[in-house]
Amino acid sequence: MSSTGRPGAQAVQIGSLAVGAGPVVVLGGAPACRQGADGRWLRPRAGRAAEELAAARSGWDGPLLAEPASPGDAPAVAAHADGVVLAASAWSGAPALARAACALALPVVVTRGAGTSLDEWLTAAARCADEGARGVVLCEDGGAPGGGLAVDLGAARxxxxxxGRPVLAAPGDGAELAAAVVAAGADGLWLGAEAGEEAVAAAREAVTVVGALVRDEHPATLTAAREAIDRVDAALAVLLERRAGLAGTVQRLKPVGGFAGRDMERERRLVAAMARRAPLLGEERLAPVMNAVIEAGLHLAEQTRAAARRAHESGPRATDPDETQGTGSVGTRKAGRDDTRATGGGDTREAGGGDTRENGAERSPGGTEGGPHQGDLRRRAAVDAFAADGPDHD
Ligand SMILES: O=C(O)C(=O)C[C@]1(C(=O)O)C=C[C@@H](O)C=C1
Structure with a gap:
């Protein structure tokens, strides 16, 4: 079972593309999708299959899927395509076309359309396998004109x-539902004919980042294993960047921000919580990793703060950087550092194990710590110290 609770699907090979094993694949319509898709599909116009498939093939040597309009298109499909597409109208209403498509001994994509039940869909897939298809992939598109929001992810799952067959889902021409499709456990995204490079790129991003979180992979080669690591690293990068932004917000909201306000008890607790989700790594291995992550966030926060302060000081009639940074501090900016130390701040690293209730306490909106005026002064002093100390801590 994968982390999404699905049994693994039997992979189907479409040209060079394995569908159902490894990462979620992105298929786009030809010829609009010039870049980024793992494979393309084409529905040639009636009577134009030979010409249109030859043209599509001449500009693309990757996996190409074709949807024949009639049994007469079969030779062109065999000549140029790596797989056949059977829409619901074909497998439910055109048995001769379905038989001709399966007899090509190519992989077949069986699409569920409007008004076809799960049972009918799966029965059609089994029939295609019996009639010679070299592997069957299911594709859920909901059957609404233009696809998109009609896609039934429950049915796909x-x-x-x-x-046990791989399942694609067709979220339409845009990639708005791409993350949902990946999270639902589909093996591929089937983008609409109008999907351009932007939609393909957005779908690829969803496949990479969401796929890294929800899809179990068992790569068997060095290249595949490195590619899987690259996807996980991509997701980590997105999360680390987001975490750094949130950590910066915390620094502005805390009574003492930056290294001076380090709260080692909070750090210990967050590592322990992470270890419950990462038991193989455990607290001992996670602790140095998170220490590096937290210090990177503090460096960024201090440097951002110092840069804002420099901009403020050199500006002609600059506004208070604390106001623009959302610190909400009030009072004079010249409050002394001694006041800061009184809050439990002071030297960065020594301060780490300091009074965590003080450092970690959320600022009260009314500024009532030790009386409104004193609280304001202390916060102001802490913010100044945070800015002044910024880049010096390494
Ligand atoms: O939670 C806080 O007090 C923070 O400042 C955030 C954070 C973190 O990055 O998670 C950073 C420094 C502290 O020592 C603890 C945690």
Whole structure:
């Protein structure tokens, strides 16, 4: 079982592309998707299959899927495509076309359309396998004109679990639902004919980042294993950047921000919580990792703060950087550092194990710590110390 609770699907090879094993694949319509897709699909116009498929193939040597309009298109599909697409109208209403498509001994994508039940869909897939298809992939598109919001992710998930076949989902021309498709456990995104490079890139990002979180992978080669690591690193980068932003917000909200306000008890607790989700690494291995992450966030916060302060000081009629940074501090900016130390701040590293209730306490909106006036002065002094000390801590 994967981390999404699905049994693994039997991978189907479409040209060079394995669908159902490894990462979620992105398929785009040809010829609009020039870049970024793992494979393309084409529905040639009636009577134009040979010409249009030849043209699509001449500009693309990756996996190409074709949807024949009639049995007469079969030779062109065999000549140029790596797989066949059977829409619901074909497998439910055009048996001769379905038979001709399966007889090509290519992988077949069986699409669920409007008004077709899960049972009918899975039965059609099984029939395609019996009639010669070299692997069957299911594709859920909901059947609404233009696809998109009609896609039934529950049906896609059930189809995968019941059949053991890879399942694609067609979220339309845009990538708004791409993350949801990946999170639902689909093996691929089938983008609409109008999806351009931007939609393909957004779908790729969802596949990479969301896939790293929800999709179990068991790569068997060095290249595949490194590619899987690259996806996890991509997700880590997104999360680290987001974490650094939030840590910067905390520094502005704390009575004493930056290294001076370091709260080692909070750090110990967050490492312990992470270890519950990462038991193989455990607290001992996670602690140095998180120490580095936290220090990177504090450095960034201090440097950002110092840069804002320099801009403020050199500006012609600059506004108070504390106001623009959202610190909400009031009072004079010249409050002394001795006041800061009185809050439990002071030297960065020594301050780490300091009074955590003081350092970690959220600022009260009314500024009532030790009386409104004194509280304001103390906060002001702490913010100044945070800015002044910034880049010196390394
Ligand atoms: O929670 C805080 O007090 C923070 O300043 C945030 C944070 C963190 O990055 O998670 C940073 C420094 C502290 O020592 C503890 C935690």
């Amino acid at each position: 059930a189809a995968r679990a019941l059949s």
